[in-house]
Amino acid sequence: MGQIEIRGLSIDYRKPKSDETFTAVENVSLSIEKGSFVTIVGSSGCGKSTLLMAIAGLIPRARGSIQVDGKEVSKPGPDRAMVFQDASLLPWRSVHANVRFGLELQRWTRDDIDERAMRYVRMVGLGAFADYHPHQLSGGMRQRVNIARALAVDPDVLLMDEPFGALDAQTREVMGDELLRIWERDKKTAIFVTHAIDEAIFLGDRVVVMGRNPGHIRDVVDIDLPRPRTAVMLDSPAFVAYRKRLREYIAADMQSLQMVEDVV
Amino acid sequence: MTRLYLRHQTALSALASFAVIILVWQLAVDLGYVKAFFVSTPTRIAAEFMRQLQTGELAANVSVSLFEFVVGLALAVAAGGALGVLASWSRTFEHVLEPFIWFKYSSPTIAFYPIFVAWLGLGEPTIIAIAFLFAVTPIYANTLSGIKHADPDLVRAAQSFGARRRDVFLKIALPGSAPLLIAGLRLAVGRALTGVVAAELFGATAGLGFSIAYYGQKLRTTEMMTSLVVVILLGVVLTQLLASLEARVDFWRTGPGR
Ligand SMILES: Nc1ncnc2c1ncn2[C@@H]1O[C@H](COP(=O)(O)OP(=O)(O)O)[C@@H](O)[C@H]1O
Ligand SMILES: [Mg+2]
Numbered sequence: 001m002g003q004i005e006i007r008g009l010s011i012d013y014r015k016p017k018s019d020e021t022f023t024a025v026e027n028v029s030l031s032i033e034k035g036s037f038v039t040i041v042g043s044s045g046c047g048k049s050t051l052l053m054a055i056a057g058l059i060p061r062a063r064g065s066i067q068v069d070g071k072e073v074s075k076p077g078p079d080r081a082m083v084f085q086d087a088s089l090l091p092w093r094s095v096h097a098n099v100r101f102g103l104e105l106q107r108w109t110r111d112d113i114d115e116r117a118m119r120y121v122r123m124v125g126l127g128a129f130a131d132y133h134p135h136q137l138s139g140g141m142r143q144r145v146n147i148a149r150a151l152a153v154d155p156d157v158l159l160m161d162e163p164f165g166a167l168d169a170q171t172r173e174v175m176g177d178e179l180l181r182i183w184e185r186d187k188k189t190a191i192f193v194t195h196a197i198d199e200a201i202f203l204g205d206r207v208v209v210m211g212r213n214p215g216h217i218r219d220v221v222d223i224d225l226p227r228p229r230t231a232v233m234l235d236s237p238a239f240v241a242y243r244k245r246l247r248e249y250i251a252a253d254m255q256s257l258q259m260v261e262d263v264v
Numbered sequence: 265m266t267r268l269y270l271r272h273q274t275a276l277s278a279l280a281s282f283a284v285i286i287l288v289w290q291l292a293v294d295l296g297y298v299k300a301f302f303v304s305t306p307t308r309i310a311a312e313f314m315r316q317l318q319t320g321e322l323a324a325n326v327s328v329s330l331f332e333f334v335v336g337l338a339l340a341v342a343a344g345g346a347l348g349v350l351a352s353w354s355r356t357f358e359h360v361l362e363p364f365i366w367f368k369y370s371s372p373t374i375a376f377y378p379i380f381v382a383w384l385g386l387g388e389p390t391i392i393a394i395a396f397l398f399a400v401t402p403i404y405a406n407t408l409s410g411i412k413h414a415d416p417d418l419v420r421a422a423q424s425f426g427a428r429r430r431d432v433f434l435k436i437a438l439p440g441s442a443p444l445l446i447a448g449l450r451l452a453v454g455r456a457l458t459g460v461v462a463a464e465l466f467g468a469t470a471g472l473g474f475s476i477a478y479y480g481q482k483l484r485t486t487e488m489m490t491s492l493v494v495v496i497l498l499g500v501v502l503t504q505l506l507a508s509l510e511a512r513v514d515f516w517r518t519g520p521g522r
Contacts, residue, residue, distance in 0.1 A: 056424050058420065075426075076423060076425065077426065078426065081425070082421075084417070084421055088418055088420070088421035090418060090435075090440075091516040091517065092439050092440070101425070104435070105422060105431055105435075106425060106426055133515075133516050135516055153425065
């Protein structure tokens with residue numbers, strides 16, 4: 001049994017200005033091993049964020065169950081930490097104080113909180129920028145702060161929702177490399193949402209492919225590439241084969257979307 | 265040199281137009297186009313200013329008005345801030361207050377003056393009450409809207425770390441609304457000063473508004489206008505003070521993007 005067990009999960013949203021509900025995620029079951037790196041790909045709107053936020057305990061579920069270490073998830077907990085796509089940093093706080101934020105909220109003892117925050121600021125390579133404010137940082141640096149904030153609270157599970165989605169391709173690759181370097185240290189369970197196929201293969205032990213209408217899991221692909229992963233692998237035959245396979249899924253999904261829009 | 269000129273261009277043009285007005289004013293009277301009785305002159309006002317400074321009349325008036333201003337503003341900040349916070353916590357409370365706020369917005373505050381005279385008598389308590397009434401609305405409105413419109417992305421991030429309602433209020437809503445709170449304070453400062461002077465015009469025994477009314481009734485234009493100039497100076501200084509505070513609190517919104 002995995003560390004995270006999702007069974008028959010469905011999530012409904014209320015439609016705007018009506019009492020009807022709309023199913024964003026339907027009948028998702030997934031088992032995630034402790035210490036594995038799982039990536040989730042799928043076209044926009046297929047419920048990736050919804051699934052992740054449900055695991056984080058931020059949104060209620062309609063049916064099914066989510067268990068982390070055998071405990072049913074009902075609200076956010078210190079065993080899980082989330083990295084959001086857009087810089088959800090407090091603009092009036094410095095880099096260091098932003099990393100402190102999660103520690104403060106989880107009521108870590110006052111004495112080591114500053115030092116601990118600083119350690120994670122350094123870990124993501126921002127030691128020289130500890131006193132900077134978010135508006136003085138590049139997009140990539142802001143996401144480093146975001147990641148440091150999540151890691152600092154020492155979660156068992158790290159949930160990342162397209163953390164590099166707003167970055168340029170170059171920065172994205174560098175950030176992916178660094179994320180893996182940090183992850184290899186203590187191999188926390190990681191769930192990483194992206195819509196970039198290469199990123200999903202490069203980072204993941206397994207790639208979960210989601211489709212839409214309503215959001216569901218189409219396939220789970222085991223990525224059998226050695227670690228540590230390096231840029232050279234991007235052109236290896238195995239990688240190319242994974243890429244081809246995943247692209248076909250996404251293309252099929254886009255076609256179904258096209259049909260829906262044609263009908264409407 | 266050119267760059268320096270450009271940087272200070274607005275300040276320079278403002279200063280220049282100000283100097284022209286002073287000069288035209290002075291010359292219009294000196295050359296006999298306008299009687300000093302109607303408008304006095306800059307030199308007479310300057311001389312009267314020095315006289316009031318030496319006799320202590322100026323200090324006495326300023327301190328009385330400033331005292332009423334500070335007390336009225338402090339009460340407005342306390343009451344408006346507390347009500348704003350409560351209303352941001354409770355929908356019901358916000359709705360209960362709403363009619364009063366609309367009432368206040370759409371009615372001229374100074375019309376309440378006689379009621380306060382009836383309740384509190386002529387003089388200081390009434391003046392403070394009017395200043396309070398003038399200043400309380402922007403404090404309440406800005407506190408409420410600042411706290412209510414906390415950035416939902418930040419709230420969600422905080423909740424993902426297990427933030428409780430109190431944490432969201434103290435660590436997100438309050439600091440996030442600081443710029444709006446200061447903006448409300450800036451409005452309130454101007455309005456409290458207006459309230460003090462207006463109330464003093466009607467019934468007081470000291471203060472800048474009293475001085476304006478007193479000399480006005482005696483048709484002593486120079487003395488009256490001296491107090492007017494002091495009121496204007498006071499307003500400018502207070503507003504500038506708040507503007508610099510605003511810039512300091514707002515530093516994180518001045519950068520590119522966010
Ligand atoms: N708060 C919400 N209320 C109603 N519908 C929502 C809400 N959030 C997302 N949705 C809908 O749920 C579906 C899945 O959204 P999301 O999980 O954000 O997809 P993804 O992250 O894969 O792009 C979308 O159709 C979206 O419109
Ligand atoms: Mg999303």
